[in-house]
Amino acid sequence: MNNLETGLLLIASYVLGGIPTGYIIGRLKGIDIRQHGSGNPGTANVYRTLGKGPGIITFLFDFFKGFAPAMIAMHYFYIPGSTDFSKGHWWIPVTAGALAVLGHIWTVFLNFRGGKGVATAAGVFMALLPLPTAVAFGVFGIAVAITHHISVGSMSAAISLPILCLFLADSHQRPFTLLALAVCALIFYTHIANIRRILKGQELSFKHQNGSGGSGT
Numbered sequence: 001m002n003n004l005e006t007g008l009l010l011i012a013s014y015v016l017g018g019i020p021t022g023y024i025i026g027r028l029k030g031i032d033i034r035q036h037g038s039g040n041p042g043t044a045n046v047y048r049t050l051g052k053g054p055g056i057i058t059f060l061f062d063f064f065k066g067f068a069p070a071m072i073a074m075h076y077f078y079i080p081g082s083t084d085f086s087k088g089h090w091w092i093p094v095t096a097g098a099l100a101v102l103g104h105i106w107t108v109f110l111n112f113r114g115g116k117g118v119a120t121a122a123g124v125f126m127a128l129l130p131l132p133t134a135v136a137f138g139v140f141g142i143a144v145a146i147t148h149h150i151s152v153g154s155m156s157a158a159i160s161l162p163i164l165c166l167f168l169a170d171s172h173q174r175p176f177t178l179l180a181l182a183v184c185a186l187i188f189y190t191h192i193a194n195i196r197r198i199l200k201g202q203e204l205s206f207k208h209q210n211g212s213g214g215s216g217t
Helices: 003-018 021-028 043-050 052-076 091-105 118-128 130-147 150-168 176-190 192-200
Strands: none
Touching: 003 052, 003 091, 021 043, 021 052, 043 052, 043 150, 052 091, 052 118, 091 118, 091 176, 118 130, 118 150, 118 176, 130 150, 150 176, 150 192, 176 192
């Protein structure tokens, strides 16, 4: 690896993260997803507006956008225990993952207005922290099953991941906990509108079709 390769990885991470999957699927279906439901081009709004199939496809592609750059960084740009910032240091996969999430939320392809980062962040952490992330998926499922709100599941998983890292991450994965903490704060930031609707009792269930004001990932 060299500085040029590292730079290309980081640029590609942001660009890949920024591909607006939900918007593209909406266009293929003849609509601008930003003009429907919550107006967010994320999994939940696509699911609610266009149905289960498009919603699942959106999630899988958004997940891949985070998983691919983080996994490439882990395999080719990371040496566990390296203290050399120019080669193999943990900052490289952390930055690649962060840029993929930031690219999704502030995508250059949609005037810097994208999704809420949950699915892409899930992909990033499945590459960096597979065991804690797998358990966080369980937390997400339980929270959604209880509340019927994807937004609650997303925030529950986000806040549980750094905590799970304390118990399930090995010594070489500990630095990735810093990214988990930062993304947790970012997920809550992107869900401020959802939190306000939850407090008012106005948040839509993920089962609600073709509504407005719901959550998105």
